[in-house]
Amino acid sequence: MNHHANPILEVRGLTKEFKGFTAVSGVDLTVQRGTIHALIGPNGAGKTTCFNLLTKFLEPSAGSIVYNGRDITRESPAHIARRGIIRSFQISAVFPHLTVLENVRVGLQRKLGTAMHFWKSQSTLAPLNGRAMELLDEVGLADFAHTETVSLPYGRKRALEIATTLAMDPELMLLDEPTQGMGHEDVDRVTQLIKKVGAGRTILMVEHNMNVVSSIADRITVLQRGAILAEGPYEEVSRNPAVIEAYMGSADTELAGAH
Template sequence: MNQVVLRTEGLTKTFAGFTAVNKLNLNVRRGSVHALIGPNGAGKTTVFNLLTNFLAPTRGKIFFNDRDITGMAPAEVARHGLVRSFQISAVFPGLSVLDNIRIALQRPSGLATQCWRSDRILGRLDERCSQLIESVGLANFRTATAGELPYGRKRALELATTLALEPEVLLLDEPMAGMGREDIQRIASLITSVAKGRTVVMVEHNLSVVADICERVTVLQRGEILAEGTYSEVSTNPQVREAYMGVDHE
């Protein structure tokens, strides 16, 4: 089996003459937790949008499991197993935790195109719902309204709805954004847990989290790869320290 599950060749995106991503050759190893880091404006979220075809590249190619997915519709990309989250929480605030996950499960279960299904039919999803709820630590919040969940729990629910699509590669855009220390520790543990058996690529500003859970790190600067390697390798790179970290990371 090919060690690289997701790769790009010369991936480039320009906006009205501004180059946000420039000739990016990214290789993500199968089964790894891979971080994209860099200063604001480095092109990290743009790369995510390109990988999932929410943006069309100006030039270059994207390969997933050696299949060229450049230009493929975002929904089709997701059906092939490349699924992403967003910086903002994307749950239905007026529905319960259970119902949010039920909705997410309707797509892979073939029920998503139905306008109405009985509780009996939707009840077939409950076993998998319960597994997902347990997996993200929301067993005590099963009937809680999503909009009333604490922020960290809401992000955990979002992770569960993403996992409902059975992704082979999971792209997480700043999963720790806006969280306190306790929530950060909880979500970091969840990511480590869900990474078993799949690949995770994450944009993250919290370098402690990157150091703790990411096996490989790509540092971006002005849309280009500045350095790659383990966290220890990139954190001691003089160019990275100058461009991104500025001071010693403790």
């Protein structure tokens, strides 16, 4: 497949300098439509800063971000979200005392632009319940619909975050360390979930767990000290001597079949 067939996101020369420190340095990144693309690298490699630049939580010092052929480098975070670039933590399950269903409904309301109308009557919101249940079904949470979110197990909370992200109808979904802090069983479940919701969507994810990356990512970009060290399919990247060396000195990740 020609990797330049259908890019949804093209980042060129992306750079971010903080007082005398370059966090992201001249990053070129192309994300193909309909793929799962993983951003990996040792701690402090600039992965989160990259996400912050793509969603305009930070202004780049240099470089351009082109989404669906349109330059969005100067757009506001709200604009970028409206274009369909949605980052999971932006809409995490922030309402612990709402039920799981109600949390997803809030995501659907945001999509409709009625986010702050919490006082709306139940009858106005009822039409959203059907769609909310479909989304819960998609992430395996239908049985938890009426559970208060605060009492969900951790792994299920991450699944709920994915459901509320899906409620925003993302065209490009940014997942920030989706399996962080999870036990084996949850990691496996969430990995399968990402693979499932990734079908027909585009996902860019920052992820530490190499088992996750090797099993679901179509393409991997390795960052080190804010610059791209390697890019390609897992098989190729994991055999790259520079990548192996970068990871050898790093306790948080091992490349060869970690965890």
